[in-house]
Amino acid sequence: MTYIKSKIRHPKQPKNSIGYVKADYEGALSTLCAGCGHDSISAAIIEACYEMSIEPHRLAKVSGIGCSSKTPTYFLGNSHGFNSVHGRMPSITTGANMANRDLIYLGVSGDGDTASIGLGQFCHVIRRNLNMTYIVMNNGCYGLTKGQDSATADFGSVNKSGTENPFPAIDLAGLALELGATFVARSFSGDKTQLIPLIKAAMSHRGFAFLDVISPCVTFNNNMGSTKSYEYVRDHIPATAAHEFVPQEEEILISYPGGSNTSVRLHDGSSIQLHKLNANWNPIDRNTAVNRLQQAKINGEILTGLLFVDKDSRDLHEVINSVDQPLNSLRKELLCPGTSALNKINDGLR
């Protein structure tokens, strides 16, 4: 059952720059287990969209199947959403984006949805650099089918029934880097201060923005020995940097004590400011990102933060040279070549 939250508005509720209150970005009441990491990610999405002043109807939510893929019901209730079939969110989003390049596309998936049944579509949507944000709510298991190991479960991680996973994990962030993703970040559902700016930056990126968010499953994979439990993640989480997202019209004010600061200006004029925690890492160099990720793996760490961004990439519409107007807005007059053209074609076939 889904419950609809009452939409009582307090007059004093703050509004964002386009006049919407936070409640305008909320959705139905979540039916996920209490404490599920996915709910925290939904909350971060709501926060990010509210703060970025996105018009809710200019964003489309697309997902596959799983507990994670249910979450689009629980945020942005004024946006159209599409809960498709298992592992196929990328293709639905690709078609939707081809039809209307003017909307923001937010894809939500799970680790089962992405790393197993949907691995092929995940790889190919990266190759095409589709302009979308792709969030994986990664809990290392199949929540909705009751906790089986997923392909992102770490080697040796112990699941609720006490079995050690005998297979190596697919590292989705590493894979995305390898396949040429133009924005790759990793975060943790329990770290709002990092997650929110990363979601904002991902949505401002033109091209494919991938966010691998570790999101513990409290019911099936939060036990001792699991490498995706809250406790384990908190204990093993270094970050690439402290992040701040700076909208286009604002000046960059933040500065951190110590360390070195970098700012990456994104396509739409906004920027993400990074307070780098490691001097040997450069967010616009794919190689250092791959190396850092590999090194973290060897150290048994879960590296989070912005890993890589290529801010000048060409998205799929540019590659296929489609018109600037959304294709779904073209009417018959612009699409149908008419009788005289057809007569010419007929003549050519005689």
Next chain:
Amino acid sequence: MTKACRVNDMVIRFANVNGTGSASANDLFSKAIFRMGIPLSSKNVFPSNIQGLPTWYEVRINENGFLGYCDGVDIMVAVNPQSFTRDVASVNKGGYFVYDSTKKLHPDLIREDIHYIGIPMMQLCMENYETPRQHQLFKNIVYVGALAALLRVELEVIRQIIHELFSKKEKLIPPNVKALELGANYALEHYSEPLNVKVERRDNIKDKILIDGNSATALGAIYAGATVGAWYPITPSTSVISAFEKYCKRLRVDAETGKNKFAIIQAEDELAAIGMVIGANWNGARAFTSTSGAGISLMSEFLGLAYFAEIPLVLVNVQRGGPSTGMPTRTQQSDILICAYASHGDTKQVLLFPSTPADCFEMTAMAFDLADRLQTPVIVMSDLDLGMNNHVSPPLKWDDKRQYDLGKVLNKEQLEHMEDYGRYLDVDDDGICYRTLPGTHPTKGAFFTRGTSRDEHAKYTEDAATYVRNGERLQKKWQTTKRYVPGPAFHQPKSEHALGVVYFGTSNYSTLEAVDSLARQGIHFDVMQVKAFPFNDDVKNFFEAHEQVFVVEQNRDAQFRSLLINELGLLPNRVLSALNFDGMPITAAHILKQIIKQLPEMKPAGVNL
């Protein structure tokens, strides 16, 4: 051997090696017959292979317009020694075997009851051209020249076509014309006696065109305003998208910006292809995909989603020989049931059955209107024979006044004045509800599309009564669908015989030829062509008006018959079958034989079974 000469009625088969350039030479020959005003059909019989295996190209010339495939060959043009044995055997008694006499024929290949016409094709080429590649290419034109001369095809017509073909590469015209003449002159000098078949100019083509079904399908999609095409390569549907791309580049590039008013995506597989099409249609663009064989199986899950979530989409199924990889380069109509009931659960899909390229054009364009109107997938059931072979077809027709039927989609103003919007509310009592597109209105009309059960306001529910209500509304929509899809066509003003024949798709020519020939033997049938599924009452009435009805189809299991019996509640013993599933198009002789076999009491004297 008879010396009476048959005019404009013959079958010619070219036996070639694939990858040697013979296809364009064979087309050149066909085009010449067409330009002489004589109806013909041509079939490519090709292997699933790129180079080196035997291929055949078969032309049936028939001035009465019986253009179905038929067994038996009057003239064999044998250019491939690999298949000589088989090729010699397939010539009709009294027919001709035209071969490359550069090398002597093996004595085993000599039959007493056929004529041999040796043309030293390779030798003529070696004497007149330099490179081995030229020898191979012009050899094809040499046999076209020889055959044309033997059959009295007007050489001037062929010369004209060569000029048109190479208008952009004029250098190639003289060597091609020369090859044509080398062949023709040799044939005339050495075989001066007329053959027992020949062609003669007629005026039976009128305004018709020569086109393959897949090109016509692609044009139908363009005229219907399709902007998104997603696909994965598979024979025989690949050329639908290649033609779509070719014509889009010609007709759909914005003159000012040079940008494309279309998006074609070669997907990673058929699942992704149909997923993209669903995403695009959900978002209000007209989108389609085409596939064959295994692609249909892969698309099954998504077809169920589109049915249940009520998303329009157009799928062109160019059927080929199954099951599994089956006979990928042969034709069949064997996806009827899997398409009609595609996907798990209670599902039904709308099907259209084109018979000619003109149908491919019209039905594809219509499919987009139907899909949008009915908010459901529409599958155009073409096949390899229709899709990949050239057919003489009525010209493609479009009415500039014709508007697209985009169905029930609410715009911003309509939403503005709406109190209670529910995506699955049956406001008009026809089972079809109102859609909204993402991005339409800031606060109204958004809903969540899903393949799970939901209520009238698109909210997830597992409530049994709500689920049943939705299922029943979908049934009501199915009834409404019958009013929109094209009804059957009848070949007689009204039924007058006890026996009926039903066909659909590419069994058209052979069925009509068989019925014609039965009528000449005193057995009369009423004929119905079914054009769409669901079947409307006219289809049912035809069965009720006839004691026995034969259903002609090109699969093993009589799938169409099953569908008819199941959907219309027909008595199985009154519905008989004439089937072919060998991968070649069904022939009139085959239909005739099967019908007569099942009507022993009606067997006319003198008919051999």
